[in-house]
Amino acid sequence: MSYHSLVILTGAGISAESGVPTFRADDGLWMGHRIEDVATPEAFARNPALVHDFYNQRRRQLPTVHPNLAHHALAELAARWEGDFLLVTQNVDDLHDRAHALTPPGPGFELIHMHGELLKAHCTRTGEVCDWPGDLAVQEPSPHHPQGRLRPHIVWFGEMPLRMERIEAALAECDLFVSIGTSGAVYPAAGFVELANMAGARTVEINVEPSLGRRLFDEGLYGPATQQVPAFVD
Ligand code: BJW
Numbered sequence: 001m002s003y004h005s006l007v008i009l010t011g012a013g014i015s016a017e018s019g020v021p022t023f024r025a026d027d028g029l030w031m032g033h034r035i036e037d038v039a040t041p042e043a044f045a046r047n048p049a050l051v052h053d054f055y056n057q058r059r060r061q062l063p064t065v066h067p068n069l070a071h072h073a074l075a076e077l078a079a080r081w082e083g084d085f086l087l088v089t090q091n092v093d094d095l096h097d098r099a100h101a102l103t104p105p106g107p108g109f110e111l112i113h114m115h116g117e118l119l120k121a122h123c124t125r126t127g128e129v130c131d132w133p134g135d136l137a138v139q140e141p142s143p144h145h146p147q148g149r150l151r152p153h154i155v156w157f158g159e160m161p162l163r164m165e166r167i168e169a170a171l172a173e174c175d176l177f178v179s180i181g182t183s184g185a186v187y188p189a190a191g192f193v194e195l196a197n198m199a200g201a202r203t204v205e206i207n208v209e210p211s212l213g214r215r216l217f218d219e220g221l222y223g224p225a226t227q228q229v230p231a232f233v234d
Contacts, residue, residue, distance in 0.1 A: 003176040003202075004083035007167075008074065009192055011090045013181020013207060017226045018065045020093055024183050040157045055152045056135045059118050062093060070180070070229035071099035077233040078105035085109045086170040090182060090189050092118045092154055114161040114189065120153035129153055161188060171195040178232070180206045181225050184213035193217060206232060 012022035023035050033054065037043055044051045067075075078085055078100060085108055089096055092115055100111065121140075122129045125148035133140070133150065142148030155161050171177070177196030184190040193216045196203050205217040206228045214220055221228045 005170070005174040006081060006083065006085045006176045006178070007088065007170050007174040007192070007196065007201075008085070009088050009090070009177070009179045009182060009189060010074075010096070011180070011182025011189070013183075014070050014089075014225045014229070015065070015068075015091055015093055015095050016181065016208075017070070017224060018068045018095055020061075020065055020091075020095070022181075022183075024185060036157060039154065041159065044151065044156070051152070052135075055118065055154065058092075059132060059135075062118060065093070065095070067095045067099040067102075068226050070225040071095050072103070073230040073233045075099040075103040075105070078109045079103050081106055081108065083108055084170070084173075086167070086174075087111045088114055088167055088189075088192075090115045090186070092116050094119055110166075112163045112167060114155070114163060114167065116152070116154040116162065118152070118154070121150040122153045123148040124151050164188065167192070168195065171201075172199050174199055174201045176204075177201045178204045178206065179211075179213075179217070180229060182207075182211065184211040204232070 016022050038051055038054050074087065087096060092113065094117065096111055119132045120129050121132050123142035123144040125142065125145035128144040140150040142150050171192055172195065174196055177193060179193060182189065190213060193203050193213055197216065203217045205211060205214060205220045206225060207222060208224055209222060210220055221232060
């Protein structure tokens with residue numbers, strides 16, 4: 001069977017072999033913090049310096065990491081795919097963007113960062129998004145509003161992920177859904193496989209080990225993303 005409408009969801013596991021830490025390691029701590037303690041609007045209101053420092057550190061790490069074989073394999077797939085291809089990443093790194101800059105995609109391709117982007121900031125008053133202006137300080141004024149501040153352009157727990165209407169519309173139409181390197185612990189992304197199943201799509205999980213949602217997929221391919229993704233797209 002050939003497919004026309006493809007949706008791929010990626011998570012931290014696709015960037016793990018590039019050296020970007022995943023979120024839910026065995027000790028439950030991530031760079032010394034529980035993710036739930038730093039990635040919430042309440043954490044930012046309570047201790048903006050800690051939250052800014054956390055994201056500033058991660059931004060500084062970005063130039064030291066590079067797209068891996070899995071990112072490049074998806075970019076090559078996007079270049080030759082003739083139908084619609086929506087790549088939805090939960091990752092806030094720019095590794096997909098860099099892979100697609102090297103291998104430009106076909107016209108039916110779109111990339112959505114549903115949990116935001118480390119290299120962007122947004123205004124607390126207007127929501128306007130701008131490029132990251134350098135290490136953000138606690139009281140960084142916003143260029144968009146006199147009372148606004150700039151904050152990381154990151155979707156924290158309790159906030160609405162980005163472009164949900166577009167994503168749900170693509171899931172309702174897709175005939176192939178592939179989930180790569182995500183634990184299935186965070187909603188709404190963890191529920192995308194069910195929307196794809198409802199649309200009648202073939203659903204495939206690629207992960208180093210079965211995820212929480214493994215039974216929801218038609219098929220599971222288990223092993224490191226840098227091996228499984230290139231083999232799958234070939
Ligand atoms: C490899 C590998 C290798 C390793 N190769 N694989 C329903 C029920 C219960 C709660 C909720 C619910 N709906 C909403 C909620 C609340 C909440 C939530 O889900 N809480 C859970 C903890 C239960 N969700 C929200 O608040 C979201 N907003 C929301 O729901 O708004 C309302 C709404 C409702 C309905 C529709 C639409 C909206 C917002 C969630 C924001 C998440 N933000 C974070 C942090 C921001 C970014 C940052 O600071 O970096 O996003 S949390 C963190 O988790 C990050 C990630 O994107 C996200 C997902 O993690 P991911 O990518 O899966 O990473 P890991 O570490 O968990 O897993 C890595 C995987 O890789 C593992 O499986 C490994 O095996 C694998 N792996 N190496 C292949 N080499």
